[in-house]
């Protein structure tokens with residue numbers, strides 16, 4: 001099974017992807033690490049040293065995925081990959097802001113990510129990119145203990161109909177404000 005984990009920076013992709021890759025013994029593909037390793041960036045943004053990714057090159061690189069894998073990164077919502085399930089992690093913006101500030105992000109970067117989350121950017125993008133495809137798209141909240149978010153992912157990986165309640169779109173960050 002191929003599982004994508006996406007969401008804006010700070011929602012918990014790295015933490016949860018590692019957790020489930022270990023639990024299900026699936027290889028883990030970290031898209032940011034892949035971009036660095038294969039030099040799939042076009043240039044570096046001088047304002048914050050962030051890599052500006054060569055999207056065409058990255059898309060080519062992601063065309064052949066292993067049969068079983070977890071692939072994680074905020075860019076996963078930008079492509080229609082051959083995934084069985086795509087999980088968008090969601091965090092209400094006050095918790096997200098706290099995590100990003102603790103990470104030492106500057107004001108502009110914190111705000112840009114909060115706005116993206118507020119506008120459901122990754123969910124909207126994924127629903128558009130995967131429209132008409134077989135990939136099942138889910139949302140999982142991560143402003144709760146890690147084991148609870150991990151349990152939601154177990155539900156998504158399992159066979160019970162309970163997973164249908166996690167099908168995107170269901171998270172409304174605006175209402176939670």
Ligand code: DAT
Nearest residue numbers: 009010011012013014015142144145146149
């Ligand atoms: P990302 O890879 O999306 O940038 P991360 O995994 O590096 O995010 O950081 C997320 C932080 O949030 C990390 O310090 C763990 C914490 N966290 C708290 N509750 C969580 C939950 N339910 N799921 C995932 N991470 C959680």
